[in-house]
Amino acid sequence: MDRLESIETFVRVAETQSFAEAARQMRIAKSVVTSRVKQLEDHVGAPLFHRSTRVVRLSDVGQAFLRDCTSLVARANDVMDQMRGARAGPTGVLRVHALTGFVLGHFAALLHAFQVSYPDIRLELIVSDAVVDPVKAGVDCALQIFPAASTELISRPLFPVRRVFCATPEYLRSKGAPQSPRDLHKHALGLYSGYPTRDRWTFRHGDDEITLYMNAALLTNSVHLLREYALEHAGIVCLPTLVAGDSILKGDLEVVLPEHQLSSFSLSAVYAGTSRNAFKLKLFIEHIAAAFSRVPPWDAQMIERGMLPEKIIEG
Template sequence: MMASTPACNPVNRFSSHARCLIMDYFNCLDAFVRVAEVGNFSEVARQLRVSKSVVTSRIKQLEAHVEVPLFHRSTRNVSLSQVGQLYYDECAQLVSRANEIVDGMRSARQAPTGLLRVHGLPGLVVSHMARFLTTFSEKYPGISFDFVVNDEVIDPVKAGYDCALQIFAPISDDLIQRKLFPVHRTFCASPAYLGIHEPIAHPIDLTRHALGLYSRYPSRDKWVFENGEKQCQVELSPAFKSNSVHFLKEIALEGLGVVCLPTIACAEDINEGRLVPVLTDYWLSSYWLSAVYPKTQRNSVRLKLFLDELTLAFPHQPGWDEILASKVSFPPPNAFLGD
């Protein structure tokens, strides 16, 4: 008798059917968790790269299975029902654990693969990320990236990112913050500008200069300077204000004024003499550059590898701060904002 082919084997047919049912159920759970977190069917469809009707269908299947509505729906809003909220807490952990198991199994059999969507601060991404990715991609060639670069403080869950690299604290308790390295700041100007303008020996002297300031710091125009002995608060009115530290650096390089820049963006220019730091006996409070990501991504193998390698590449005293250690005063460890 001829041996039956796998396609004709009832056991294989049953196993295949069971796998399809399991995957279908998991897809429904995943869609439910995403809609609960994002609050928008269309955005979840965009994240999953399926049509809105597919997401709607998955939610309806799940509601039919549990025999209770999971969401309150209106033309403008989608929110969890009371039962849906209880169900979400369990499902979020289940989806996270399932993704962790799948990633672990794939990593055990082969190199990790897949896409990481990262929202990144321009100072880091524009100046240093390409160099880091050269080494990372050699080590993990199967991981690809979609980088969106701007300084907005976002909710990576609602925006559909695996993580956000930012200097401000998470905007939701549902997010995890992993501190990577400090972001120090210094005032600086071009040698040409300093050569024809009055000296800057005290923070109050800045008020008599054309200033370029970053517009997104929460301190607004009130700046606090310290030198270990006393504190000085000065209100500064900038001639140039921008959300781009790279644009501010160009202003300084062109000799248009004195600017405040994070050392991550200006260390090389200071080290090579294109910019000169001022008020080097004073320091400003610093920020942490943090990776902020959803709790459901906590165990993602790809994300863990990315953040572990970032930590190794950019330690708590990054290379750009090391080369400025003799030229700029840095604050003590407790002078950080957002701790």
Template sequence: MDRFLSIEAFVRVAETSSFAEAARQLGVTSSVVTTRIQQLEKFVNAPLFHRSTRHVRLSEVGEAFYRECSEVVGRVNELTDQMRELRATPTGRLRIQMLPGYALGHFGAPLAEFNRRYPGIQLDVIVNDRVVDPIEEGFDVAFQIFPPIAESLIERRLFAVRRLFCATPAYIDAHGAPQHPRELLQHTTALYSGYPSRNRWVMTRGDEVVEMELPGMIRSNSVHLLRDYALTGGGVVCLPTLVASAALLDGSLVPILTDYTLSPLSFAAVYPATQRQALKVKALVEFLAEYLGPEPAWDRPLIARGWVS
């Protein structure tokens, strides 16, 4: 029995709650994973999992063993990557999930630069805004605006996702611009459906805090669709600045309620703790942090105009 391979298989099954998914991530057959787990259980003389036709969950012994084993696997991966980093550039395939708001219009350029800098890394980029557990779904890293959904995940925040209410000049000429957040209830609004706060909105101005329910006439999980809708003059739309910045700067859209602030969200890299120092993940996350800088390019001119802070 190769103890490390058996422990690695045990950690993957514990994290994914699936022998099949653990096998897929390790690049072996399910029978190989099963054999490794059985050998490990025989070695420790205790069952590590409770198995049924629908569920795989850790036994009491397995839970205690997992806490130690996950650290061992993480440390071995870290040491291996450190040695590889000393001798060569990172290589291999990296499977990532990318938020559409950043993927469309912003990720292409850094992706090309990353490819030039690290030609040995192949990227599988899945674009969607679902909140995922990277471990369960086999992603090396997910980029999202939601906090991690499991304690076994690490979060590295990359930039603030600022948001503004805006509309076309024609819409404002026809309907007027809201002067207070509650006046939004008198307008046709279109909103992104995937924010963590759902329909609850909190806006602040100095010591004033306005909390309100804003259901929206139109709701969508596509901020690009909402921007296109706003550009038709259909109504007032709340957009992240990474999508709206160009239209705001050329005057196609006009910012509304800029003296009120919506709490910014964080665009973050979320990845398994056992990959904290994985060379490919580290290379991508550190590259994006360097590329984006302290303030992303789309926000700097808006900050200069006082539209966001």
């Protein structure tokens, strides 16, 4: 029995709570996963899981065994990665889950630069707006604006994600520009469905604060669809500046109620503290962090032209 291999398999089953999912993530047959866990149980002399047709959960022995095993696997992989890095550069697969709104338009150049620096790291990128637990999803980290799904996960903020209401100049000439947040109720609104605040929208102007619940003419999980909807002169939409910035700077879209700020979110890298690919993951996160200052370039240009205030309101 390869003890480290069996221990790693045990940890993956415990994290995913599924023999089948562990097999899928490790790219091995389910029978191999079952065999490795059985060998480890025979070696320990006690069952590590309680199994049923629907649920796989840790036994008391498995629960006591898990933390040390998780640290052991993470440390072993980290040492191997650093040894490879010292000799010939880091190698292997790094799996990342990323928000659609961030990936489209801003991420390809970043990925290319990372691969130039580390050509032997193969990236697998899953793109969606879903909230995921990176451990259960089988990824090394998730780039998202949502809070971490578990207190056992680490969330490292990378840069703020500001939001603005905007519309085409043609739409505003035709329908009139809102003078206060409550005027938004008179317009066709396009809103993103995935913000942690849901339908609750808080606007701040100096010391004044207004909270509204708004109905959307178009509610979607695609910020890029919202931008296209606005560019069709269909209504006023709320967009993150990382998606709307280029269109606003070109004059195709115009910020509505610029003096009333919405709270911002942080785009964060969410990952397990005991990640198996800790060394490669550290390189990847540092690469992203170095590319964006605390004020990302799309916001910096809008601030310079007076389209955004410098001060940011944290979510």
